[in-house]
Amino acid sequence: MPDWNTHVKWASTLGIDREIAEFINKLIDDPEEVLKGDPTELGELYRRDPEGVKAALIGHDWGRKGKARLDILKTYCRIRFGEKGVMAAELHHVLDYLTHIRSPENLARIIVSSSIFHATSGKPLSERMKLIKEFYRDRRDYSRYLKKLTEEIAKLNYESYKNIIIELLKNKTREWELHREVYDFVIDNLNEILKDIDKYLAKKRKRIARSQSINTLDKWIGN
Ligand SMILES: [Zn+2]
Numbered sequence: 001m002p003d004w005n006t007h008v009k010w011a012s013t014l015g016i017d018r019e020i021a022e023f024i025n026k027l028i029d030d031p032e033e034v035l036k037g038d039p040t041e042l043g044e045l046y047r048r049d050p051e052g053v054k055a056a057l058i059g060h061d062w063g064r065k066g067k068a069r070l071d072i073l074k075t076y077c078r079i080r081f082g083e084k085g086v087m088a089a090e091l092h093h094v095l096d097y098l099t100h101i102r103s104p105e106n107l108a109r110i111i112v113s114s115s116i117f118h119a120t121s122g123k124p125l126s127e128r129m130k131l132i133k134e135f136y137r138d139r140r141d142y143s144r145y146l147k148k149l150t151e152e153i154a155k156l157n158y159e160s161y162k163n164i165i166i167e168l169l170k171n172k173t174r175e176w177e178l179h180r181e182v183y184d185f186v187i188d189n190l191n192e193i194l195k196d197i198d199k200y201l202a203k204k205r206k207r208i209a210r211s212q213s214i215n216t217l218d219k220w221i222g223n
Helices: 002-013 019-030 029-037 039-048 050-058 063-081 081-101 103-120 125-138 142-155 158-174 179-189 190-222
Strands: none
Touching: 002 019, 002 081, 002 190, 019 029, 019 063, 019 081, 029 050, 039 050, 039 063, 050 063, 081 158, 081 179, 081 190, 103 125, 103 142, 103 158, 125 190, 158 179, 158 190, 179 190
């Protein structure tokens, strides 16, 4: 989700070759382009079943499906580039995730869904699914609750926000089976990484504002 320059910058700082980092950015964010010309087995697979391979690789889904995708991606990176390639893919996912949860609303959603997930743990799966469904369907105040939590998060000071981020990263490290080295690297550089993400998000906001004002002008001109 941050721009590729930011991904490459941090991958290089972690000691990953630029070319590997650039390739993996493209593989994750624009797989079609990469796989079309890929001579390996994955390229072959892509030509036979483009939709299947895309479904396996693409998507910034932070749930369990995300884990299955990440496993396929990691296996591929390991075969092509060894452990450094795997680490580059992991770092890409972590940076995208950090960008995603930089939005208070996205963070609030994750906190709500993980608390309901934990609250129902230990129950049989079918009962659990029922409870989770009910929670989202029947709780009339769900959106109000989400809004309140979003506002609270937006008001947090930086240190408190960072502590939440670190907790979530620890969970992701277990869930995604990240290299310890990647986790340590991100924690050591968290302040600088978040600064880069904020810079990226500010630029993106400006771009959106600009395109919206152009739309408005178009409308005026059209009238
Ligand atoms: Zn990405």
